[in-house]
Amino acid sequence: MGEVHVKVADRNDVDGILRLQAANLHSAGGMLSAEFPRAWFERWLDVMPVLVARDGVSVVGYLISSTVAANSDVGIVQAMLREVDLEEQHFIYGPICVDEYYRRKGIAAALYNKLREILPGTTPITFIRRDNSKSLAAHLALGMIEVATFTHLGRAHAILQASEA
Structure with missing residues (x-):
């Protein structure tokens, strides 16, 4: 594995993002449910x-x-919002996706930490399907805490947020 660098994406990164997304969609055997x-x-x-x-x-x-507002018309986000009271500093975190070969090598933590650095004083909030135990464990290891649960389309989800702003 070569050295991995984390940066803010630009238009030159979109093709690579789309390739990684396609390989990890639920329809391709992955855990990403939104394309x-x-x-x-x-x-x-x-x-x-x-x-x-x-x-x-x-x-x-x-x-x-x-932003929360940008997702207010998305069904699964509406289901999440019914279960939590968000404040101005909250934003939607995710999805996050790491190539299978690079998992468990600190990439998710590096992405998360860079985002926290770029958006200081904010609180990321996310939801993860309960059957995605690896993602749940990874997010808890980042210091996120579970604050609520909800069900959407028959699937249970955990709601996690950063433990501090």
Whole structure:
């Protein structure tokens, strides 16, 4: 494994993000349930930070951040919002995706820590399907805490947020 660098994504990273996303979608055997099209990424790069981890020329991980308002019409986010009281400093964290070869090597932590550095004084909040035990364990190891649960389309989810702003 070469040295991995984490940075704020730009338009040159979108192809790599899309390749990694496609390989990790639920329909491809992965745990990502939402697919974001190219146009969404290209637009979102100017709104909130999208981070990438690169090993040389390849994108080996990415992390999306977004505002609560931008997701207020998304069914699963609406289900989450019914269970928690959010304050102004909250933002939606995720999805986060790391190439299978690079998992358990600190990439998720590096992406998360860089995002916290870029957005100081904010509180990331996310949801994770209960059957995604590896992701739940990884997020708890980052210092996130479970604050609530909800069910959407028959699947149980945990809601996690940073333990401190």
